Amino acid sequence: MSNPIVNWWRSQQFKLAVSRGDTQKAVQILHDIQKSGARFSWLEKLFRDKLQLERASLEYKREIGNLTEKLTQLSDSAVDNCKLYPNQELINSIYQKFQLIQHDHYLIQSTGIDVEIFDDFESKLVAYLQDEFNKIPVDKLNIKLADAFEDIHNLKIGQDPDYNFSLTPHVYFMKFFLENVYCLYLAWFFIYQDGLLSNKLNILDIAAGPGTVAYSLALFLKSIGESEKSSQDHISYYSLEKQDGFQFRGLQFWRKYIESLITPVNTYFRFVTADLLSSNHEFDNLPQDFFDFIVISHCFFADTSARNQANSVYKSIFTNNLKKQGYVLLIIQDKKLFKFYKTKQEENQDLEKKLVASFIAELGLDLVWYKYLTSRDSRKPCSAMEFAKFAEEKLPKQIYMTPMIQKYSHQKHDANYTLDDYIILAKK
Template identity: 45%
Template sequence: MNNLLANWWRSQKFNQAVKSQNNRLAQKLLKEIQNSGAKLSWQEKLYKEWLQLEKLLQQKNNRLQEGDRRLAELELELGFGKIDAFPGDIDDLSLLTPDTQFIEVISQSFKLKECDASMIQCTGIYEKVFDKFEQHLAGFIKNELNNLSRKKTNFDSLLQQAIDDIQKLKEGQDPRYSFELSPHIYLMRYFLDNVYCAYLAWFLIYKAGLLPTKVNILDIAAGPGTVAYGLGLFLQTINDFCLIPPMHISYYSLEQQKAFQYRGLQFWRQYMEPHEINAYFRFDTSSIFDGESQSRKIPQNFFDFIVISHCFFNDEDRREKSHRIYKDIFTDCLTDCGYVLLIIQENKLLKPYNIRQNFLMMWG
C-alpha cells in the first residue's frame, strides 16, 4: 500500500511539474517513477516520447553545427569569405522578407496575444479571406451531396456510416475515414478549423522569416490537402496586401484514403487555382504503416517542411509505431536546414496538461 501511495504521489508531483513547465523536476520524477517499476500513465509515456524527440533534435543540431564548423575550416583553408549560397542555388535559398505592416494586420485580425515565449493566444479570424472561403466550400459540399443523393439509392445509409465513423473522434477512438462519404463529412465538420490552424502556422513561419519562395512540403496524413489550403490562403492574403517574389510550392500529399485527395483536388481546382497559386501536387496513397515499400517512394533529403497535422492516434500501439516511423521520415527526408511542423489537437495530446488548444512546433 505504501508503494501505491508513493507512486500516486510521485505521479501527482510529475503532473504539476509538467503544468508549471519545470522540466528538470519532471525529468527527475519520471526517472524515479521508472526506477520504481510502476506502470507509466499515458501522460508519462507521452512526456518520455517528447524527451526522446528532443534528444533526436539536439543530435541533429549538433550534426549541423559540426557541418558549419567544417565549412568554416574549409573556407579558411581556401581563402574564401563567407559563402551565402552555392552558385546557381540562390533562388532555392531565398526567403520571403516579413512585412511589418502585414504582420500587424494579421495579428490584429486574429487577435493574437503573446502570453509568454512559447504560447500565443488567438481569438479572432481574418474574415476577408475565411468568409469567402467558407461560402465556396459550403456550395461545393452542397452540390456534391445533391449529386450523390440523386445517384445513390442508399444515400442516407452511406451518410450515416460516415457520420458514425468520424464521430469516433469525440469518443477517443480512431476513425477509419474509409467510407464513401467520409471526405464530405470531414469537409463539413473539421476542414475549416484545420485550415485555420494551418493558416496561422504558415503565418508564424513567415513572421519568423523562414518561408522560402520555393518550398517543398511533405504532408503526412494529408487528408484533402488541409496544409496546402492553409498556405494557399495565406499567400493569397499576402498578394492582396503587398508584392512578393514569384512563389513555387511542391506539395507531396501522403494520404491513405485517395477519396480525400480526390475531393481536395476538386475543390482546389474550383477555388484556389483561379487565384494563380503556383503549386505542383504529387499524390501518394500509401499508408505510413506500409513499411519500407512506402518509405522508398518519398524523396530523400528533399523537403523544407514535413507537416503532421492532427495525425496522432488514440490507439496506443499505433501511436507508438507511428512515432517511430515519423522519426525515420524526419531523418531521411528533411533537407539539412528543414523543419518539422506539428499541429496537434488538445483532445489528442494537450488536454491533460491544460496548456492550450492548438500550438505550433518547428524543429530544425
C-alpha cells in the first residue's frame, strides 16, 4: 500500500535532484515513485514526458543515421557501377597511336594521333564550314574572314581577342579548335587512366567557346566504345560562355556530327551566356554542389586586373557548384603560364612545379597532378623555323583542314596537330 509520508518525502527528494541538475538521481526517484503506485505530480509528469521525448529523439536520430549510411552505400555502389575502369589494352593502344613518350615525371611528348577518329571528325568539320561559307557571297565572305582572322590572331601574340565578328567562331574552328580538342582528348585519357572517369558525368565548361570540352570527351568515349562495350553514357554539359555566337555554332556542328553517329553520346546541353567580368552574375543560378568536373581551357586573361577578377569568380564557382569529390581541370599554354610570372621557360622542373603551385593557389585549389603535354621532347623554346621543320617531319597533319586554311588565309604551310599545354587536375 502506498505510504503518503514516504511519497511526500520522495517527491521532495525528486524536486531537490531536479533543482541540482542531477538527472540520474531524478530518474531513479521517478522510477521508485512509479513502482510504489503513487500518482505523479505535475513536475514529475513533465520530467517523465521530457525523458520520453529525449528517448524518441535519440531513436529518430539513430534511425536517420542508419538510413543515411545505407543511402551512402547505395550511392557509392551506383557511382562504382558508372566508373569506367581502365582497360590496359585500350591504354596501350592510345599510347601507341599518339606515340606518347613520358620523358620525366611531368613532360609527356605526343607526335601521333588516332587517325580513324580524328580524320573523320576533321572532315566533317571542314564540310560544315564549307556549307556555311557557301551561304555568303564571295566578296563579302573575304572581307568577313579577313576581319575574323585579324581578331583571332591576337591569341597567338598573347592578347585577348574581341570575338565580335560574325565569322570569328568559324575562324576559331579553322585555326584552334582541332588542336584544342586534340589536347583535351588526351586530358580525358589521363583522367581515365587514373580511374577517375565515369560514363555519367555533370560537367561545367567555363569560357566554353564552341564546346571543345564536350567534343573531346565525346571522341574519347567513342574510343572506349570501340574497344569494349559499356553501359549507356549520359553527360550533362553546361556551357558558360560570353559569346553566344560560339555557343550557337558549337551546337550547330554538334548536331551535324555527333548526333549523326550510329551510337551518339547521350548528352544534355544547357547554355548559360554570361560575361565573367560583369556585375550581373548570370552564373549565380548554376546548380549547387552538382558538377563532377569543372573545366577551364585557355581562359586565363593576359591582363592582370582581368585575370584577378576572373579568378575571384572561378573560386566562387568552385566553392558553390563543384561536388565535394569533384575535380577541376585546367588547361593553360606553356608560354602564358611563364609569362604570368615574368619568367623565361627553361629545362627546370623545380621552377615549373613552383609556377604550377602558384597558379593553382591563386585559384584556391589543391593539386592532384599536372602534366606538361608537348609535341617536342624539351621545355626549351625553339625558333619558329626549327619548329616548322620539326612539325613537317614528325607531327600529324590536318589533311582536310589545311586546304581550307590555305584557300581562305595567307597561310602557306600545312596545318598540324601540335601541343604546348599544361594539363592540371586539382580539387577544392
